[in-house]
Amino acid sequence: MMFTDVPRNAIVAGVDGSPESWHALRWAADRADATAQPLHILHAKGIAPIGWGRTVQDASIDNVCEQALGVVAHHASLRVSWSQPRQPAVSALLEASTRAAQLVIGTRGAGAVRGAVLGSVTTELAATADCPVTVVRAALTDRQRVGPVVVGVDDRPDGAAALQFAFAEAERRHVTLRATLCWRPDKWRFTQGVPMTVMNTLAARRHQLDVLRRALAAPAAQHPHVYVETVLATAPATAALTESSADASLLVVGTRGRHGMGGLLLGSVSQGVMRRAHCPVAIVRPLPAEALPAGRNRQMTV
Known part of the structure; x- marks a missing residue:
């Protein structure tokens, strides 16, 4: 030492x-x-x-x-x-x-x-x-020590670093990766403020499942031994991820970090889970090569 x-x-x-x-x-x-x-x-x-x-x-x-x-x-x-x-x-x-x-x-x-x-x-x-x-925030319980790694997923390309980090942690710990995508049916881009029919709700759910599968495809291929549990939560992201963290060993979320003018930009989900999660929270910024195209649809702001 x-x-x-x-x-x-x-x-x-x-x-x-x-x-x-x-x-x-x-x-x-x-x-x-x-x-x-x-x-x-x-x-x-x-x-x-x-x-x-x-x-x-x-x-x-x-x-x-x-x-x-x-x-x-x-x-x-x-x-x-x-x-x-x-x-x-x-x-x-x-x-x-x-x-x-x-x-x-x-x-x-x-x-x-x-x-x-x-x-x-x-x-x-x-x-x-x-x-x-x-x-x-606190010491892990015995249950949490062997619990899953939870990761918040969305369709932004700058979320790849958080996913890679989460997969690597789950593989190292030999635990399940619980990949959670949060969405709100009443805010889905096709509704335009109109209440959704059953068919539209099902279509929206299928779309979000496709988003989740596409986001997980590349890191899952690189970590084939990690068992992935997918969760599609129709709830606010902070609440859903906080609830999921109750039995987790680690919660991983991404963040965009600084905005173009040099100021701080730490999203509401990142701040919310740092305050309320029941397990340690890893905040992972984008890799330098990752960029967010203008106008890209977002499901979860972290």
Whole structure:
């Protein structure tokens, strides 16, 4: 265990001494141990004094990192490093994301009323990090540890990265992948505000099933050993995915990240499940080559 910069392809756990950050650290350590990746513990210590570089570090370990090393000490074969950059948490973790395979952070979450605004660190990281961000609210139950990986599916091409991530996680864990597409019959593009007949409802359902099958075809071919359970939910995406997360080991959703003017764009579904899901939530931004054609139909904004 040593003080160092973030190793390449590391699982980076952001810690601050809170109970939620210890849950996130334990999850990150289990993930790194299972995949033989290095674990890096990062405790950002705030704004550096004027005139200091943005990557200034404290090389003498502080109480938070010392406690963190104790939390993961039982992982005997795990490669662990730590750093204490004198930067705000967001900038330190965003910088780490350029080298990391995944960022893992804790959050208290909240209900539908009190959780109207998620923590700024969590929201900005999920929208702008260069690697997937996993948000951990609490420890998994025994049931959840062997539960499925749930992934939200839509027909956007920029959702491919989230699907690939979800398939890889399900294959690694040897669990079912529960692919869920959420749609609202009264908002289907062919109705134009007119109540749907039974025949139109059936046609709409067949269309959405085709969307789901097309989205899953490529990653399923690359991961033939993953059993896929498909779910077509006629409910709001946040509610359906939150319900599905009750027995899940992980919930995966995509996000578009920054919009063209450089501002944050983290969709309502991503924010909703980060606040309310019963299991860790992985937010996966599009791969650089993925693009969203103008006017593309969307079933779920994440």
